[in-house]
Amino acid sequence: xxxxxxxxxxxxxxxxxxxxxxxxxxxxxxxxxxxxxxxxxxxxxxxxxxxxxxxxxxxxxxxxxxxxxxx
Numbered sequence: 001x002x003x004x005x006x007x008x009x010x011x012x013x014x015x016x017x018x019x020x021x022x023x024x025x026x027x028x029x030x031x032x033x034x035x036x037x038x039x040x041x042x043x044x045x046x047x048x049x050x051x052x053x054x055x056x057x058x059x060x061x062x063x064x065x066x067x068x069x070x071x
Contacts, residue, residue, distance in 0.1 A: 002030045013051075036065045044068065 002018040004026040005011045011029070015021065018028040036044065044064045048055050053071045058064050 002028055003033045005029045036068060 001014045001016065003011060003013050004015050004018050004021040006026050012021070012026075013033075018026070018030070022028055034043075036047075039047065041059075041061050041064065044061065045055065048064070048068055048071075051068075051071065053068055055064055055067055058067060
């Protein structure tokens, strides 16, 4: 899976093929993005919040990552 970013700053995660995006001006930032496992819980919460992902009352890092990946 790839991650692409539009010049406006919009990011799309889990893109199967970034080529169609790159061909219209998006940047493939897959190698630049931080793996979820390396983020702190606070960073994961911010990441989820920015994407409108409801984490509910989950407090464990592994559970937060799981919810983000399923979203």
